[in-house]
Amino acid sequence: MVWHIKKTSILGGSRTIYYKGNNSWTDNYADRITYSSEKNAKAENYIWEKVDTASWDVTAVNEG
Numbered sequence: 001m002v003w004h005i006k007k008t009s010i011l012g013g014s015r016t017i018y019y020k021g022n023n024s025w026t027d028n029y030a031d032r033i034t035y036s037s038e039k040n041a042k043a044e045n046y047i048w049e050k051v052d053t054a055s056w057d058v059t060a061v062n063e064g
Helices: 045-053
Strands: 003-008 016-021 024-026 059-062
Antiparallel strands (some): 016 024
């Protein structure tokens, strides 16, 4: 299974953006980084800490 990380952009209303690595995001689905498991996606500590500290609406998505 393949996983990716997404969230709603704070700049564009309800626009979905995807994590592309190196602490950066993109609105281009093709540029997203993928992971082999949910565990690997959730190992991106920078992102998941922001869920608690900045109220990000981050989700790990199973593409399978």
